Amino acid sequence: MKQSKALELVKAQLTDRRYEHTVGVMETAVQLAQTYGADMKKAELAAIFHDYAKFRPKEEMKQLLIEEQMDERLLHFHHELWHAPVGAFLVQKEVGIMDEEVLSAIRWHTTGRPGMTQLEKIIYLADYIEPGRRFPGVDDVRALAPLHLEKAVLAAVKNSILFLIGKQQPVFPVTIDTYNDFIQNGDDG
Ligand SMILES: Nc1ncnc2c1ncn2[C@@H]1O[C@H](COP(=O)(O)OP(=O)(O)O)[C@@H](O)[C@H]1O
Numbered sequence: 001m002k003q004s005k006a007l008e009l010v011k012a013q014l015t016d017r018r019y020e021h022t023v024g025v026m027e028t029a030v031q032l033a034q035t036y037g038a039d040m041k042k043a044e045l046a047a048i049f050h051d052y053a054k055f056r057p058k059e060e061m062k063q064l065l066i067e068e069q070m071d072e073r074l075l076h077f078h079h080e081l082w083h084a085p086v087g088a089f090l091v092q093k094e095v096g097i098m099d100e101e102v103l104s105a106i107r108w109h110t111t112g113r114p115g116m117t118q119l120e121k122i123i124y125l126a127d128y129i130e131p132g133r134r135f136p137g138v139d140d141v142r143a144l145a146p147l148h149l150e151k152a153v154l155a156a157v158k159n160s161i162l163f164l165i166g167k168q169q170p171v172f173p174v175t176i177d178t179y180n181d182f183i184q185n186g187d188d189g
């Protein structure tokens with residue numbers, strides 16, 4: 001799919017602010033793909049559609065999670081987490097994207113997962129560091145991103161967990177599993 005067509009399709013699903021974020025993620029993801037020798041077209045497509053389901057009604061997402069037998073633990077965690085797996089499903093169904101690498105980068109962009117693919121890491125990281133993002137710790141991850149992909153993703157995962165703990169909010173266990181996977185499998189280089 002052409003970049004212009006993909007952007008047009010996603011723009012209709014998002015607020016202006018979220019669309020700008022999406023363009024930032026796209027540019028960052030393409031840059032990271034180039035740096036790390038990943039498929040730049042797949043990175044572009046996954047980035048464009050990563051937040052496709054962001055503004056779907058909670059009830060619609062909940063129904064899809066159940067019907068499509070997604071991880072039912074998600075139902076007991078914040079609905080912010082739902083747009084990633086639901087997005088992967090809807091992008092396939094409504095946009096017709098069938099590339100499993102692209103779909104899984106969308107599916108795991110919020111929580112990460114153990115054994116992340118290179119494309120999943122790139123989208124997770126691009127979402128975290130795109131130029132519009134401003135929060136404590138982001139500049140350190142930004143500096144690390146072009147130098148060492150795994151270290152940068154680990155830093156983002158660690159920050160995300162610590163951020164939630166700081167607010168005394170529940171942490172969906174897959175992100176803890178992701179953290180453990182990076183630490184235990186030496187992916188932190
Ligand atoms: N493991 C987790 N447990 C609970 N909340 C999480 C977890 N990982 C990320 N989040 C939260 O999910 C929300 C959405 O994350 P994300 O999709 O990365 O950003 P965006 O808001 O740009 O769509 C954020 O508020 C983030 O703090």
Ligand SMILES: [Fe+2]
Pocket residue numbers: 050051083084109110
């Ligand atoms: Fe998101």
